[in-house]
Amino acid sequence: MRLLAHNLMCSHVRGVKNGYPLGLAATEVRFLDEVAEKAIAEQMAEDSDASDGEYGLPEYNDDVMANIWPKVVYSVLHQAASALGHAEGLPPPKVAVSPSMGVDAATVASSSNPDLASLTEQERKTIYRILFYLDVVEGSLTCPESGRVFPIVKSIPNMLLDEDEV
Amino acid sequence: MNSLSPSNKPFFRAPVPLAGVSGLPTPRVNHFTEADYGNFYEPAEDSFLLLDALEADAGTIKQLHPAVAAEIGPGSGVVTSFLAALLAAIHQREGPTSGPTAAVCLPDTHCALLCFDINPFAVEATKLTALKNNNHALQDVVLGDLVLPLRPGSADLLVFNPPYVESADLPDQVTSTGAGGVTSGQGVDRGDGAAPPPLWAALDGGRDGGAGVARRALYAAHRALAPGGHFYLLLAQPNRPHELAELALALYPDQPAGPQRGFREAVCIAERKAGWERLSVWRLTR
Numbered sequence: 353m354r355l356l357a358h359n360l361m362c363s364h365v366r367g368v369k370n371g372y373p374l375g376l377a378a379t380e381v382r383f384l385d386e387v388a389e390k391a392i393a394e395q396m397a398e399d400s401d402a403s404d405g406e407y408g409l410p411e412y413n414d415d416v417m418a419n420i421w422p423k424v425v426y427s428v429l430h431q432a433a434s435a436l437g438h439a440e441g442l443p444p445p446k447v448a449v450s451p452s453m454g455v456d457a458a459t460v461a462s463s464s465n466p467d468l469a470s471l472t473e474q475e476r477k478t479i480y481r482i483l484f485y486l487d488v489v490e491g492s493l494t495c496p497e498s499g500r501v502f503p504i505v506k507s508i509p510n511m512l513l514d515e516d517e518v
Numbered sequence: 519m520n521s522l523s524p525s526n527k528p529f530f531r532a533p534v535p536l537a538g539v540s541g542l543p544t545p546r547v548n549h550f551t552e553a554d555y556g557n558f559y560e561p562a563e564d565s566f567l568l569l570d571a572l573e574a575d576a577g578t579i580k581q582l583h584p585a586v587a588a589e590i591g592p593g594s595g596v597v598t599s600f601l602a603a604l605l606a607a608i609h610q611r612e613g614p615t616s617g618p619t620a621a622v623c624l625p626d627t628h629c630a631l632l633c634f635d636i637n638p639f640a641v642e643a644t645k646l647t648a649l650k651n652n653n654h655a656l657q658d659v660v661l662g663d664l665v666l667p668l669r670p671g672s673a674d675l676l677v678f679n680p681p682y683v684e685s686a687d688l689p690d691q692v693t694s695t696g697a698g699g700v701t702s703g704q705g706v707d708r709g710d711g712a713a714p715p716p717l718w719a720a721l722d723g724g725r726d727g728g729a730g731v732a733r734r735a736l737y738a739a740h741r742a743l744a745p746g747g748h749f750y751l752l753l754a755q756p757n758r759p760h761e762l763a764e765l766a767l768a769l770y771p772d773q774p775a776g777p778q779r780g781f782r783e784a785v786c787i788a789e790r791k792a793g794w795e796r797l798s799v800w801r802l803t804r
Contacts, residue, residue, distance in 0.1 A: 388654035
């Protein structure tokens with residue numbers, strides 16, 4: 353589960369009003385750009401016709417970042433990256449979220465995100481990499497209101513609820 | 519593949535194609551065996567109709583310029599991998615668009631992709647199909663019911679090929695190679711994660727002409743979508759698609775007209791007769 357997915361998900365346990373953001377803990381993380389570069393290189397090596405067209409991971413792109421930015425709650429991204437020990441290089445959020453307090457996911461807005469144009473290119477690239485490529489392999493998500501824990505196994509979060517929780 | 523046939527139905531609206539985006543290859547699924555298809559749904563006519571409809575409506579998708587897309591119940595992952603290639607084609611990514619070196623990554627699609635399935639076999643299959651089609655660092659797969667774990671109002675584009683067969687019409691035993699026989703007729707809601715319901719859950723649309731799951735999905739999709747977002751939904755004739763479309767327009771009849779009441783628009787963009795089935799693809803706009 354990438355931090356982008358963490359940013360977009362909330363708890364839907366029955367009766368929970370303030371199910372966002374999900375608490376995040378990890379015992380294993382990885383960077384998917386490194387994984388992908390390796391996979392693409394292996395693919396190229398296997399494929400004899402690939403000699404003419406080198407193709408690696410596309411580079412950082414401001415348009416892509418601008419497209420996704422209104423969907424992201426930056427304070428939550430910053431907090432999640434901090435929880436994983438990867439907040440270095442990220443600009444501080446304008447508003448801080450308390451790790452233990454949830455809000456109504458329906459009211460969440462990205463309006464307090466820093467303006468992309470006000471950030472340096474290096475800052476934008478750092479945010480981009482954390483958002484799209486930092487992957488939680490083993491860990492857990494915790495509903496801020498009910499305390500329900502959702503395990504993350506092999507990068508797949510299990511958000512399924514038991515019958516008495518829906 | 520068959521061509522899309524327009525009809526005179528009141529809800530019908532021709533899809534909006536995009537010049538230069540046509541004839542995209544069907545994603546590879548030849549890494550799966552017959553045994554795998556005991557655990558999740560094998561791509562069939564309904565899947566292919568959905569792929570064709572999405573491609574035929576590429577102009578609409580381009581105009582939407584989605585930033586967050588999600589597929590409900592991806593099964594083998596064929597639709598999600600196709601959607602990735604389609605989004606990349608819409609954004610005119612550079613580099614090969616098919617063949618072994620055609621890698622697609624998030625910057626090519628401009629769009630985050632999430633896949634939600636209640637079947638652990640299906641989420642694994644979706645990951646594998648993405649990898650086999652050279653999609654890298656592109657989608658997140660989640661074990662989850664419909665799009666209920668998605669933050670309300672966060673999605674631009676949703677796709678769902680639901681189970682659409684009436685429970686009573688399914689054979690008593692749908693055999694599953696992985697987990698032995700899975701018995702049907704145990705009630706509609708399979709999202710409990712108890713006994714793995716692999717293939718069975720991919721077929722059983724519940725009662726109500728098999729539209730039970732699709733009906734629940736309307737509410738979940740309406741909640742997850744941002745205003746202006748589209749929900750592509752495949753339905754079969756016994757689901758009574760027109761009734762579902764009417765429902766979609768007034769999910770919360772007590773609410774005044776507007777986005778809180780229901781979808782703004784419900785149109786059928788594709789129809790096809792596949793054997794004894796009559797299938798249609800609907801575009802619901804929040």
